[in-house]
Amino acid sequence: MTATDAKAVRPQHRLRADAVRNRERIVTAAREAMVVYGPEVAFEEIARRAGVGNATLYRHFADRSELIHHITLSVMTRIADQAETVLAEEPDAFQALRRFAHAAVEERVGALCPLLTDEVSFDHPELRDARERLERAVAALMDAAHAGGRLRPDVAVGDLMVALSQLTRPLPGSGCADFDRFVHRHLQLFLDGLQAPARSELPGAAVTLQDLKHHA
Amino acid sequence: MTATDAKAVRPQHRLRADAVRNRERIVTAAREAMVVYGPEVAFEEIARRAGVGNATLYRHFADRSELIHHITLSVMTRIADQAETVLAEEPDAFQALRRFAHAAVEERVGALCPLLTDEVSFDHPELRDARERLERAVAALMDAAHAGGRLRPDVAVGDLMVALSQLTRPLPGSGCADFDRFVHRHLQLFLDGLQAPARSELPGAAVTLQDLKHHA
Amino acid sequence: MTATDAKAVRPQHRLRADAVRNRERIVTAAREAMVVYGPEVAFEEIARRAGVGNATLYRHFADRSELIHHITLSVMTRIADQAETVLAEEPDAFQALRRFAHAAVEERVGALCPLLTDEVSFDHPELRDARERLERAVAALMDAAHAGGRLRPDVAVGDLMVALSQLTRPLPGSGCADFDRFVHRHLQLFLDGLQAPARSELPGAAVTLQDLKHHA
């Protein structure tokens, strides 16, 4: 392989080291800020958290929807990774679901809420692929738990993902840390409710991630 | 002394009938609007829903926090009513909890979330009283369920109220009325998780409503 | 005529007196500012000239293109009025053209330049009507001058209107007043060039106002 080949492999020119660092800080800051304030969070807030000027956000992301796109993509990918890891490692099917759910909280699954509201991003191929991969991975976890009779049969991927997002969204204005003490606790209660045998009849119907958009 | 002197006698003079009607319409409109759009909803949207001019809001409420104060008060009062009604009517202690929780959703308990973040309102005597009444009522429900061995022993009022608020909070940035279709479903799952016997060990500790503020 | 009829005649509710005054000041200020700085002039500059806050512009005009629409319409109407008046009053056909041209300068014909660049406004029926009326009036003036053999035959409405706009646009940053001393002088020279008999052959072709858009 020649030096020229290296370029061919990475057609986008190499970012400067400081730019790479800034980009990462922006994505992290944006993920945290969006979890706390929602997708309408002020860019200034994100910039402040990232320690950069606000115009720097625009150098890296043409507009808000592009930033949301990247964050959503990044979080979905990381959560899908978690799901696949847990699936491979954890022999107990329901325990695997638990581990996945708690890991997803740590990965800021709450940042996925724009997924449900942002029209544009939803149809992007890259995001669709990530969503499908995530859904497959979580479905595999749930299928295993269903198969083992550990998970009540009347729930599906959408139930877990939506409730997970809702339960983990921090209150605006509060520091994340303080709120976190409830998250794992209430998530655990919710997971207990998911366990078979079902203790009640559920209203409504189980939904997939794909369905979410059609109704939102 | 003329009729108009009534003001002097009762500093809180009787509002004109239309003013009373407006005030009620504003509180109702604001509660609905905040549930749909979040606590940052535009005043103009509230005014539009209430069918009044924007400046009329300011005649009734000095600012947003005062409006939130009244909404919170109203919601807490109505939820406490529900708790007391259910307590009196429902012989099955856990079923009573379920009925209360679902009723609270209908009363838009999600609108209470600003309560947890707004410093000023929290310490207001009127609100404190309502909060204490609500807590007593819900505690009575939970105590009964605990006593009957139907509710797992490691949960308290704060767990129910916080999770209830979280599950019913609207997605920020969305007018996502459709979201309601998940709420009762996921609430039911959560309630199943609350039922005794406990299916897992919970991290953290049970909290009361009073505690919420000290940590938030 | 009854009181009810008055409403029927003016379905749009009556503006408050101060709002009417502000609206007029804004239109005037915007016309002057656009003549000087072009249609991209800062709203802040217009607001400053009108003596109002910048948000007031948005109460009266939803966006820049609506403001441009009104100014263009207003200027075209006033210039068409001038053309018709001169046509009725001035027996000397070429002198009529001169009087019209100098009057159009005073009415800030330079404000029409957005007409040539703004896509949206151009197709609006109201503007199209005003443009056609203006063109008819100026065409009548030119036809009369052509008929009397006073105007060279190789020029048309577009030539006069475009050159008029160009010659009267003040230099940005300069006070209007200082520049005005050239305007009538150079306009006079241009009008002399329009007189028959033609002293040279013209490149290009005569154009109407309608044509302007197709090429711009």
Added chain:
Amino acid sequence: MTATDAKAVRPQHRLRADAVRNRERIVTAAREAMVVYGPEVAFEEIARRAGVGNATLYRHFADRSELIHHITLSVMTRIADQAETVLAEEPDAFQALRRFAHAAVEERVGALCPLLTDEVSFDHPELRDARERLERAVAALMDAAHAGGRLRPDVAVGDLMVALSQLTRPLPGSGCADFDRFVHRHLQLFLDGLQAPARSELPGAAVTLQDLKHHA
């Protein structure tokens, strides 16, 4: 002493060949861009047209006014060249004026308009010299035409230069290259108006280029 010490000896050291090329490309690109978009054109647009990075503009020109300075200088020099060439070549004195005027349009005389508004540049010795040379050359053309009785006696250099600039100024906010089709046509009409005998009496007074500043 090494070769690198050349800088010390000649503070205006020789530019590298690529730097010279870049400088020329920038001036050309800036002239064209300013003619099309006006003097407020984005530096990024100029850099893009010149095929260099944005920061390179600042290596060659400290700020916008310095860039304008050089463009103005360049345009004035080229126009003066044209005037002198025409004077030497064209025996018909009025035809010489016509040729000069149309040539000046091609040299983008409209780019000179910032000259009239930019305080700083106007008094720069280099520019003053160029302006005086231009004025002498155009005055010579006009004197010859006056002497031959071909040019009306009540006009001077300032009339020609100002009208020339006005007629060739681009419409603000438009990349209106199409506008060129009017320029030679209307310039021709204006030149016809300059021809002797005068067909009207002019308001105001003839001015020189020097005068422009005192009034602007």
Added chain:
DNA sequence: AATGAATGAGGGTTCATTCAT
């Protein structure tokens, strides 16, 4: 010397709040 990256300042636009009718 060249340039990608960063940023503060400025203009556009919205909205909570105040003012005047």
Added chain:
DNA sequence: AATGAATGAACCCTCATTCAT
């Protein structure tokens, strides 16, 4: 009491200019 109108402050985004590679 009610409300249309006004506005300053906040946020979005762009761009001239500076910085670091």
